Amino acid sequence: MLSLVLPKGSLEKATMQLFDAADLTVRRASDRDYRASIDDPRIDRVRVLRPQEIPTYLEQGLFDLGITGRDWITETDSDVVSLGELQYSKATSNPVRVIMAVPEDAPWQSVSELPEGVRISTEFPAMTKRFLDKHGVKAKVVPSYGATEAKVPDIVDAIVDLTETGSSLRKNGLRILDTLLTSYTELVANREAYEDAEKRAAMEDVSLLLQGAIRARGNVLLKLNVAQADLRKVLDIMPSMSSPTVTSLAGGDSSAVESVVAKRGVNTLIPALKAAGAHDILEIPISKIVD
Ligand SMILES: Nc1ncnc2c1ncn2[C@@H]1O[C@H](COP(=O)(O)OP(=O)(O)OP(=O)(O)O)[C@@H](O)[C@H]1O
Numbered sequence: 001m002l003s004l005v006l007p008k009g010s011l012e013k014a015t016m017q018l019f020d021a022a023d024l025t026v027r028r029a030s031d032r033d034y035r036a037s038i039d040d041p042r043i044d045r046v047r048v049l050r051p052q053e054i055p056t057y058l059e060q061g062l063f064d065l066g067i068t069g070r071d072w073i074t075e076t077d078s079d080v081v082s083l084g085e086l087q088y089s090k091a092t093s094n095p096v097r098v099i100m101a102v103p104e105d106a107p108w109q110s111v112s113e114l115p116e117g118v119r120i121s122t123e124f125p126a127m128t129k130r131f132l133d134k135h136g137v138k139a140k141v142v143p144s145y146g147a148t149e150a151k152v153p154d155i156v157d158a159i160v161d162l163t164e165t166g167s168s169l170r171k172n173g174l175r176i177l178d179t180l181l182t183s184y185t186e187l188v189a190n191r192e193a194y195e196d197a198e199k200r201a202a203m204e205d206v207s208l209l210l211q212g213a214i215r216a217r218g219n220v221l222l223k224l225n226v227a228q229a230d231l232r233k234v235l236d237i238m239p240s241m242s243s244p245t246v247t248s249l250a251g252g253d254s255s256a257v258e259s260v261v262a263k264r265g266v267n268t269l270i271p272a273l274k275a276a277g278a279h280d281i282l283e284i285p286i287s288k289i290v291d
């Protein structure tokens with residue numbers, strides 16, 4: 001039986017949606033309820049806590065398994081086992097980046113040009129100090145508790161912050177000087193729990209369901225029928241994960257074809273398949289893809 005800790009904040013909504021899609025629906029009395037449950041025999045305790053704290057709790061063995069960002073694992077320098085990247089962020093399926101940024105019109109083009117005593121605001125002081133040491137810059141690192149972009153230029157000269165879509169940087173007239181880290185959301189385990197064969201098997205099941213749900217995103221199943229004479233033409237334009245499944249239809253000179261295809265592009269693909277001779281075309285949503 002696993003204890004699980006999920007992130008409150010930026011990743012909360014996307015995490016709840018992912019668990020739902022993975023058939024591991026998280027039940028809570030309300031959004032403010034940080035004690036939750038999942039109706040699954042492998043999971044007996046669920047908490048929703050700040051992602052900054054999650055790596056430390058996992059290292060200490062307060063939970064077996066959790067979800068947090070690579071940024072907080074690096075910042076807290078926690079000794080945990082990663083079961084892999086889960087490709088989602090707050091708004092997109094892309095990773096976030098921890099970047100150093102300065103005002104558009106600042107004179108510096110690289111980190112090593114920053115003058116001694118430069119003031120840098122960040123929610124990642126440990127990572128920032130390591131990065132500045134590497135570049136031989138002596139700076140004053142000021143801890144931030146959010147709204148970091150708003151502190152330049154009057155309170156500090158530069159910031160180290162997260163960027164996903166880039167919109168916060170644009171709105172605040174900031175330019176990226178360097179990238180410290182590309183950070184994915186990760187499924188992370190306590191080391192001792194991971195060494196326990198039974199717990200590890202349960203963790204791998206959870207991982208498989210989550211990854212299966214992520215892989216299914218943006219894909220649909222297309223099914224169609226086609227006369228033998230047109231089969232080649234249809235297969236020539238049908239994309240697929242490996243190769244399309246072709247079955248003969250009973251009592252006729254026709255085949256059924258099915259294939260998993262990217263949802264993006266279906267708008268041009270379906271009319272093209274029809275023109276190639278396909279008929280009875282079905283587009284079916286997919287919940288999971290497991291290799
Ligand atoms: N667009 C994003 N902005 C910030 N954090 C993101 C974003 N997308 C994913 N994350 C991840 O979410 C985690 C940060 O979430 P956290 O709850 O600490 O911050 P938050 O949502 O910014 O909270 P607050 O709104 O109180 O600042 C990090 O691991 C980070 O990598």
Ligand SMILES: O=P(O)(O)OC[C@H]1O[C@H](OP(=O)(O)OP(=O)(O)O)[C@H](O)[C@@H]1O
Nearest residue numbers: 146147148161162163164165166167168
């Ligand atoms: O590139 P973007 O898509 O604009 O996302 C990045 C922004 O999101 C986060 O802010 P958050 O919402 O956590 O507010 P905060 O600064 O108060 O923590 C992060 O600190 C950036 O400011």
Ligand SMILES: [Mg+2]
Nearest residue numbers: 010145146147
């Ligand atoms: Mg924040």
